[in-house]
Amino acid sequence: MSVLARAVREVESAVQRGSSTPSTRTKFQVIALLVREERAQVKADTTRSEAYRAEQLKRLDGIATILAKVAVRESPLLELLDENAVVTDAARGLRREMLIAAGRQPGEDSVAVTTPTATTTANAATTAPKRQVVPQAVVSRQLSNPFLAPDYEAFSAVAPRPDTQRPRRLVNWELIEPLLNSFETAADGKAASMDLPDRADPRTRDGQLLMRHQAQVVEAAEEGHRTFLLADEPGLGKTAQALLAAQAANAFPLLVVVPNVVKTNWAREAALWTPGHPATVIHGDGDTIDGFADIIVVNYEVLDRHVGWLGDLGFRGMVVDEAHFIKNKKSQRSQHVLQLSEQIRTRTVRPLLMALTGTPLINDIDDFRAIWQFLGWIDEKKPRAELMGALEATGLTPADPGFATAARTSVIDLGIVRRRKVDVAADIPARRVADLPVELDDSLGRSIRKAERELADRLVARYRMALEARAEAAGTLTGAAAVVDGIDHDLVRRVVGAELTDKSAKTGENVFSMIRRIGQAKAGLAADYAAQLARNVGKVVFFAKHVDVMDAAEAIFAERGLRYSSIRGEQTNKKRQQNIDAFVNDPEVAVAVCSLTAAGVGINLQVASNLVLAELSWSAAEQTQAIDRVHRIGQAEPVTAWRIIAAQTIDTKIAELIDSKAGLAARALDGSDDEVASAADVQLEALVALLTDALRAEVLPVTP
Structure with a gap:
C-alpha cells in the first residue's frame, strides 16, 4: 500500500507541474492495474477480519480518488483506464518492479497483453462509430469509482421459466x-x-389526476x-x-x-x-x-x-x-x-x-x-x-x-x-378531414398539367419499349400475365418501378418535383383559406411540407395583418418552443405555420380546432400525426382538417392512396375487418394509376 501511495503522489505532482511524460503515463496505468488487482485480492481474502478488509479497501479508494483527480486534469489518461487499453512492455516491467519493491512475489503476470495488429486496427477503423464522445459530467460519474468494472452479475437477466427453456414442438418451424x-x-x-388492470386511485403520487386509460398502464407497471x-x-x-x-x-x-x-x-x-x-x-x-x-x-x-x-x-x-x-x-x-x-x-x-x-x-x-x-x-x-x-x-x-x-x-x-380516442376519451370531440379541391387555372397550373401529361407519355413510351423488347426475346406475347382490358398490369408495375429508380438524366419532370410544384401552386390558395378561417373561427394551424410553401404562406399572412408563429426544423429548440408558446398563449397570434415533418410530432396545439393541410404527405401516418397535434387531450371543440387538393392533377390520386393506406394500422391493431390496400409505396401506386389511365385512354392493345 505504501508503494502505491508514493507512486500515485509522484504521478499527481508530475501532472500538476505539467510534465506528463510517457513514463508518467505508464506509472499511472500500472497504479490503476495494481489497485484493481489488490482490491480483488482483499475482497477474496477470507483469512482476514472484516475490519481489516474494510480499512484496506478504504485506503485503496483514497488512491483511486487521487488518480481520478489526476485524470480529470489530464484527460488523455482516461484512455488508460479502459480494460482493453494496450499494456506495453514498459508497463509490465514497472508492475513487476513495484511488486518486488512491496515485498511481493511477482509470480505469473495476470495482465493480458493487447498488441494492436494491422488487421485489428483496420477493423476498428471500419466498425467504430464515426464520432464517439463522453460528456464530462459522465466522466465525473465514472471516475467516482473508476477502477471497478460495473458488477452486472447481480443484475443478470431472469432465467426463463422451466416451460420456456426447451422449445419442443415449434423448434424447427x-x-x-x-x-x-x-x-x-x-x-x-x-x-x-x-x-390491463384498473387502478383504484387514478392519481399520481403528487396528486395529479390521470385519465382511466393512462392509470391502467401505470398500474400494470406497478404490478410488474x-x-x-x-x-x-x-x-x-x-x-x-x-x-x-x-x-x-x-x-x-x-x-x-x-x-x-x-x-x-x-x-x-x-x-x-x-x-x-x-x-x-x-x-x-x-x-x-x-x-x-x-x-x-x-x-x-x-x-x-x-x-x-x-x-x-x-x-x-x-x-x-x-x-x-x-x-x-x-x-x-x-x-x-x-x-x-x-x-x-x-x-x-x-x-x-x-x-x-x-x-x-x-x-x-x-x-x-x-x-x-x-x-x-x-x-x-x-x-x-x-x-x-x-x-x-x-x-x-x-x-x-x-x-x-x-x-x-x-x-x-x-x-x-x-x-x-373514440373508446377511451369520450370527452375529446370528433374530428373530420374535409377535402377542398382547388383549380390551378393560372400559368403555373397549366404548366403542371402539361408536365403531368409529359410524364404519362414518358411512361407509356417505356411500356411500349418493354412490350417490344419482350416480344423480340420471346417471339410472341401469348400468355402474358395479368392482362386486363388489353393492359399487362404486371408490366405496368415494373415500368413504374424503373421510372422511380432511374437516376439517369431524362427530359421532363419526375413525380417528386411535380408534387413540389403543385404544393407551390396551392400555397397562395391554402394560405388565403387559412386567413379566412382565422378571421372567422379563431386560431388556425397551417401545415406545409416545403419551406418555400411556408414562406409564401407567411408572406400572405403578413400582408393580411395576421400575426403568426413559425415552427420549422432548422430552428433551435429554444426558438421553436418560444414560437409554440406564443401561438398557445398569445391571443393575438392567429396562425401557427408548421413544417409537416418537423412539427408533426411532440407538440400540443389544441388551442386551435382547425388546421389546413396545404401539401399532401406521402404517408397516412404523417398526415395523422399532424392532425393529432390539435385533436388530443385538452381539445374542447370538434376538429376539422381542411385538406387542399389540386383538382385534375395527380394530387387527387395521392389523397385517395393516403386514405386507403390508413387501413393498415386499423386492421392490424384495431381489429377492423376492412380490406387493406396494398402496402406498396404511395409513389409507386400513384404512377401506376397515372400510367394505367393513360393506357386506357389510348386503348392500347397488348401486342405492339
Whole structure:
C-alpha cells in the first residue's frame, strides 16, 4: 500500500507541474492495474477480519480518488483506464518492479497483453462509430469509482421459466413471418390490446389526476409488467404514461430516445409528471448534461456519438418515442437502439422497455419486426424464450387453422396496448378531414398539367419499349400475365418501378418535383383559406411540407395583418418552443405555420380546432400525426382538417392512396375487418394509376 501511495503522489505532482511524460503515463496505468488487482485480492481474502478488509479497501479508494483527480486534469489518461487499453512492455516491467519493491512475489503476470495488429486496427477503423464522445459530467460519474468494472452479475437477466427453456414442438418451424402475418389475417373485431388492470386511485403520487386509460398502464407497471408497445392513438398522453410507468417500476436511471423536435418537450413533461426525478437533455456532444440525472433524453440524430457511454451507464429502463423511426433495421439509428436495449436486457433484471408510437405501421406489417426486437420479444430469426413458451403452450403449429389467432394473442399479451380516442376519451370531440379541391387555372397550373401529361407519355413510351423488347426475346406475347382490358398490369408495375429508380438524366419532370410544384401552386390558395378561417373561427394551424410553401404562406399572412408563429426544423429548440408558446398563449397570434415533418410530432396545439393541410404527405401516418397535434387531450371543440387538393392533377390520386393506406394500422391493431390496400409505396401506386389511365385512354392493345 505504501508503494502505491508514493507512486500515485509522484504521478499527481508530475501532472500538476505539467510534465506528463510517457513514463508518467505508464506509472499511472500500472497504479490503476495494481489497485484493481489488490482490491480483488482483499475482497477474496477470507483469512482476514472484516475490519481489516474494510480499512484496506478504504485506503485503496483514497488512491483511486487521487488518480481520478489526476485524470480529470489530464484527460488523455482516461484512455488508460479502459480494460482493453494496450499494456506495453514498459508497463509490465514497472508492475513487476513495484511488486518486488512491496515485498511481493511477482509470480505469473495476470495482465493480458493487447498488441494492436494491422488487421485489428483496420477493423476498428471500419466498425467504430464515426464520432464517439463522453460528456464530462459522465466522466465525473465514472471516475467516482473508476477502477471497478460495473458488477452486472447481480443484475443478470431472469432465467426463463422451466416451460420456456426447451422449445419442443415449434423448434424447427419458421415463426416470425406467421407471427407478423397473424396481425393481418386474424383480426377479430377487437383492438390489439392486452388486458390491463384498473387502478383504484387514478392519481399520481403528487396528486395529479390521470385519465382511466393512462392509470391502467401505470398500474400494470406497478404490478410488474415490464414491456409495452404503447400504440395509443396520438393525443392520448403516451409521454405521461411512460414517465409514470417508469416511476411505478422504479426504472431509473431511464434512457429516453426521441426525435429531435420533441426532446425539450420530454424534459418539460418529466418536470410535470415526475418532478422528483431530474431529467437532462443531450444536445450535440452533451457538454452540459447532468450525468447523475434520473432521466436522460437523447435524440436519434446524435445517438451515434453517445452510444458508447450510454451502453455502460447501467440504465434500468428505456423508452423509444415515435418507435416507427426504427422500422428500417439497416439504418444506423435502429442498430444503435437495438444495441442499447440488448445491453440493458443483458445487465438488468427485468428492465422496463417501452416503445411509443401512435402509428407503428407505416407501410408494411413488417414494420413491427424492429419494435418487437427492441422489446426483447424476438431476435433476428426466432421468438425469444417468453414468447416461444407462450406459443408452445397453445399446442398449435403454423399448419393448424387456429394458430394465427392464438399467435396474435400471445404477442398482444406480451404488452401491446392500443386504445382509440373514440373508446377511451369520450370527452375529446370528433374530428373530420374535409377535402377542398382547388383549380390551378393560372400559368403555373397549366404548366403542371402539361408536365403531368409529359410524364404519362414518358411512361407509356417505356411500356411500349418493354412490350417490344419482350416480344423480340420471346417471339410472341401469348400468355402474358395479368392482362386486363388489353393492359399487362404486371408490366405496368415494373415500368413504374424503373421510372422511380432511374437516376439517369431524362427530359421532363419526375413525380417528386411535380408534387413540389403543385404544393407551390396551392400555397397562395391554402394560405388565403387559412386567413379566412382565422378571421372567422379563431386560431388556425397551417401545415406545409416545403419551406418555400411556408414562406409564401407567411408572406400572405403578413400582408393580411395576421400575426403568426413559425415552427420549422432548422430552428433551435429554444426558438421553436418560444414560437409554440406564443401561438398557445398569445391571443393575438392567429396562425401557427408548421413544417409537416418537423412539427408533426411532440407538440400540443389544441388551442386551435382547425388546421389546413396545404401539401399532401406521402404517408397516412404523417398526415395523422399532424392532425393529432390539435385533436388530443385538452381539445374542447370538434376538429376539422381542411385538406387542399389540386383538382385534375395527380394530387387527387395521392389523397385517395393516403386514405386507403390508413387501413393498415386499423386492421392490424384495431381489429377492423376492412380490406387493406396494398402496402406498396404511395409513389409507386400513384404512377401506376397515372400510367394505367393513360393506357386506357389510348386503348392500347397488348401486342405492339
